[in-house]
Amino acid sequence: METISLFFLVFVLGLRHGLDADHLAFIDGQTRYNWRMGSSFARWVGTLFSLGHGGMVAVTAGILGMVIENFSFPAYFDNIASWVSIISLFLIGTLNTYNLLRTKNNHEEFQLSGLKGKFIPKIAKGTTNPFLIILVGALFALAAETVSQTAVWTLAAGKAGGYTPFFLGLVFMFGMMITDTIDSMIVYKMVNQSSKIGQAASRLMGWVIVVLAYGVSFYLTFTFFNPWAELDFEVVGIILFIFLVASFIFVTTRSKGSNIEIN
Helix, strand or coil: CHHHHHHHHHHHHHHHHCCCHHHHHHHHHHHHHHHHCCCCCHHHHHHHHHHHHHHHHHHHHHHHHHHCCCCCCCCCHHHHHHHHHHHHHHHHHHHHHHHHHHHHHHCCCCCCCCCHHHHCCHHHHCCCCHHHHHHHHHHHCCCHHHHHHHHHHHHHHCCCCCCHHHHHHHHHHHHHHHHHHHHHHHHHHHHCCCHHHHHHHHHHHHHHHHHHHHHHHHHHHHHHHCHHHCCCHHHHHHHHHHHHHHHHHHHHHHHHHHHHHHC
8 A cells, every 4th residue: 555655656746847847948948949840749849858857767766776775865855955946946936037027028039947958958959859858858857856856755665676666767757747748738739829829828828837936935945944834745746737737728728719809
């Protein structure tokens, strides 16, 4: 029963990880680029990215499962990981708020921005090569917070079985793939709208991501100082996933409504 619960937790972690603003920013940019280039992979950018990212997580989990069986993290590890997440999310929220306001004043096209994307080689920021997108996803998985999160549930797997960490990694990948695929599908749908409608929808989704980034950052900060207010992680992950899907549906519906009015 504990093993089933752990698999469910890791699946929810995958759903939640797919909402990482850096993921959404990269997928947003690559989907738009592939759409402009007429690539047949445009709507599957999120799937390709999560395949590489999740595959690397699964491999990392398998390796960690073999080498850290008797390892335990120091007491301060959770505190460091929490503050890295809090600061990263706050910076991402601030960066996208700035870009939303700047592009509105300058009448420019808005595009989501992330932190990890700043370190991607220029050749990978605009590519129609599906293998390069998979590779970038794998590189994103080498970030410290991803490896540390993987290590936590690898340790939680304990002695459930030699291959359990690897299979947990695949479950994590599946959850993340659902979220990231939905994201690229919606971005693809938005860019297929007329220029004015597509931009309005993109800006609306931009504000959704800002609210998401700030909301999770403030929640993590509050619960850090007030542990009594912390919800079960499964509940938080599912709430965030439902929130994003509901936002996507709202944006799509609103775009369709605007399109009907124009026609």
